């Protein structure tokens with residue numbers, strides 16, 4: 001393999017000048033949302049902290065390690081900052097309209113996303129999208145290189161930025177680089193379809209430590225290193241040729257989590273509990289409330305879930321108005337074709353179920369194509385009896401963990417797809433193959449009818465897991481491993 005650093009750098013890279021920050025988080029999104037004043041469009045935008053788990057976990061590290069966050073503000077526009085929002089130093093990477101279309105909607109979400117999620121829909125391989133991915137990744141790498149102090153730690157996140165580690169290493173040989181992939185890493189037979197598979201593997205291998213959600217993702221990546229880049233691996237270590245010898249890069253599983261205590265606390269609030277009761281009353285006080293909460297994404301198995309529910313109603317195993325399904329489907333990637341098609345299909349199906357099984361004043365599916373604040377989500381988690389997570393493929397699925405974190409009284413059951421990262425950890429769930437509609441129906445009925453004692457035993461074990469392994473624990477073990485990674489250790493020239 002050619003030295004990754006030279007291939008990745010490209011013309012016009014900045015010299016290895018050092019910035020001010022000892023810790024740099026690089027993620028496709030900034031951890032804040034822009035809030036414009038509609039009455040005064042010329043006023044400076046305000047920034048409100050977005051509710052993601054990553055920022056909650058990393059904020060304390062950012063403060064103690066003099067950190068900065070480099071990310072995209074979420075819409076086309078020029079670069080921003082450095083600026084401060086909510087006490088956090090931020091750098092906004094600018095993307096043009098064309099780059100939003102080619103990089104974000106194209107290569108990230110119509111090529112990599114379906115490819116990494118087991119080709120549930122066909123990935124599109126389009127050369128100009130790849131070029132845009134290279135250009136934008138280089139921009140992120142430069143922004144990180146400009147901010148990082150000498151010897152800084154840089155943590156790069158997710159599939160949108162897989163070339164950043166290699167590019168950054170070429171610009172700044174002194175920094176320590178970690179990369180975490182929040183989504184699955186596919187089996188080699190699928191990954192091999194990617195025309196740029198070698199460049200992706202080499203880009204990732206610019207890191208000192210690569211983190212994945214599950215052991216199976218790590219194993220898939222190690223195989224890709226051998227097959228796509230011709231490298232040798234030993235256990236979790238990959239031997240990577242380097243201009244000055246050989247580096248060893250480590251790949252391992254670090255299952256991501258949530259701010260468990262914050263969800264538990266939210267769910268114990270009187271107003272949130274009152275809202276949960278209000279939701280059940282608004283639904284007509286049903287016997288069973290089933291709940292699905294997802295981005296409207298084809299990976300989430302929403303159609304499979306609706307089909308199973310619809311058949312349970314057809315067969316009379318569940319009856320409306322005794323049973324109600326709430327499906328929150330938050331808008332996502334709405335300009336990508338497969339997302340538009342999915343929305344049409346889901347909405348037609350919901351309409352059919354409600355037409356077939358509804359009555360005046362009772363609706364079997366409450367479909368909400370909206371996003372909600374955390375308080376409302378916690379109230380929904382409390383209002384539900386059975387949580388349905390039926391993803392066809394999912395890196396982790398944090399909704400499953402949020403539901404568990406909120407059930408302080410140890411009631412409620414979780415139906416969980418075995419194709420989620422969470423399935424490795426939440427062994428108290430009712431695990432299911434969502435492709436098996438008969439199996440899914442039977443599993444939903446088991447979760448609906450389980451004895452309170454068994455439900456409690458299952459919930460207790462899941463809560464223990466989610467409380468012991470929260471997002472702060474995740475960040476701490478990743479950063480500890482990065483600290484101990486064989487940084488720039490020269491191993492001799494042969495591989």
Ligand code: F6P
Pocket residue numbers: 028029158182183332333
């Ligand atoms: O976890 C996968 C992920 O793509 C994250 O990187 C991202 O923040 C989230 O899902 C939402 O996706 P998007 O940034 O495309 O809205």
